[in-house]
Amino acid sequence: MQTFEYSRPTTIDQSIQAAARAKTAQQYADIRFVAGGTTLVDLMKLDVERPNQLVDINGLPLDQIQPAPGGGLVIGALARNAVVAHHAVVQRDYPVLSEALLSGASPQLRNMATTGGNLLQRTRCVYFRDTAHACNKREPDTGCSAIGGHNRMLAILGTSKNCIATNPSDQNVALTALEATIQVQGTKGKRSIPIAEFYLKPGNTPHRETVLDPGDLIVSVTLPPLEPGTRSHYLKLRDRAAYEFALTSAAVVVNVNSGKIKKAHVALGGVGTVPWRSHEAEHVLQGQTANAATFRKAAEAAMKDAQPASENGFKVELAKRCLVRALTVTTQTA
Structure with a gap:
């Protein structure tokens, strides 16, 4: 160092x-x-x-979790992951976020890691962490060792010829399904950024991961109020039960009325270069009966554009099954 x-x-x-x-x-x-x-x-x-x-920035007053003026919840950027996960309102109204946080890292890391830091967790692979190998994300225009190398854990959605690294966060998949908004303050003032607009796919600039300008500071995250009857769940599939990135994960937020899906938000982890919102799956689910056939159609739609690398083709079917199971669990409690 x-x-x-x-x-x-x-x-x-x-x-x-x-x-x-x-x-x-x-x-x-x-x-x-x-x-x-x-x-x-x-x-x-x-x-x-x-x-x-x-x-x-640990001395800043940014660790509060409090009701938003118009409903919902504001989570300070310095709120620790463990505190957010165990917060009574998060567990009651936004269980998908609590479950996502508790599935990530280890208890020791969750006690230290912050909401803002998790939002900015680097999208990475083993080659990004090893300076002996070429990595366009670490050093632009040097090549991507993962494309022809060890890529079992890497992305199958949103990739480019320059990078196939996976966004590793669990928190951010849940925040994507919840349609969170990120409050930022910088030299140009304050602004709010919907999480759907916050992350950048690698394209030709894999070293740039978010829309933040130099010097921007995340100050909080706002979760919107949910309609009565909304249920949510986070399911993570991985090689071992703890301290492991997802092979695939699914965050679902659904509202079911009389057996019909009134509204559904679907986000996937472990498969995308960014926390992956699947509008394709949501379109299939909207207004349909909450059953296994509908869920499978939604999963097929979610993976229709998948582009596996040499070692991660199994993720396509695994992601489908993960989403079906997450929807099944969520609607069974609705």
Whole structure:
């Protein structure tokens, strides 16, 4: 790990100003906000991330979880994953988020990791973490070692010729199904970004993962109020029961009335270069009877554009079965 400067501002404005001292895009890249540091510090040790400055934001008043003025819930960017997962309102109204968080990482990491940090968790593969191999995400225009290499865990949706890395977050799949909104503050002021517009597919610029501008600070996440009768569930399939990324996962938020699906939101993890919202599956589910045949049709629609690599073709069927099971569990409780 290379040496770096460290500062610990006590206000949001001070934090943004600390990042804004950079004059060029490259200098911005050399400055990082740090909260839990569960991914950043790890990548710094591997010499993948090499910031010259760390701005510690743990002193900011951004850890509250409170009702939103118009209904719903506001989760501060520094709220720890464990706290969010066990929050009474989250467990009662947004169980999909609680289940997603509790399926991720380990208890120790969940005690440190933050909501904002999880949103910015790097989309990555083993080659991104190994500086001996080519990686367009780590160093643009050097190549993608994963395409012809070890890619069993990697994406089958949203890939490009430059990158097939998978977004590893569980939290963000649930937030996508919940249609969360991300509040950001930066040198250009405040703005709210729907999570559907927050992440960028790799395309020709895999090193750019979100729409954030240099120096932007996530301050909170807002969950919208849900219609009465809405049920939700997160199902994660993985190689082992704990401390493992998803092979595939499904977050579903559904409202069933008299056996018919009134509304359905579907997001998938472990298969996309971003947390993957499946509007195709939702279209199939809308207005249909909540049964196995409908769920299978939705799963087929969700995977119709899948493009497996050499080692992960099994994910296509696995993702279908994961979604069918998640919908079955959710509607059985409706």
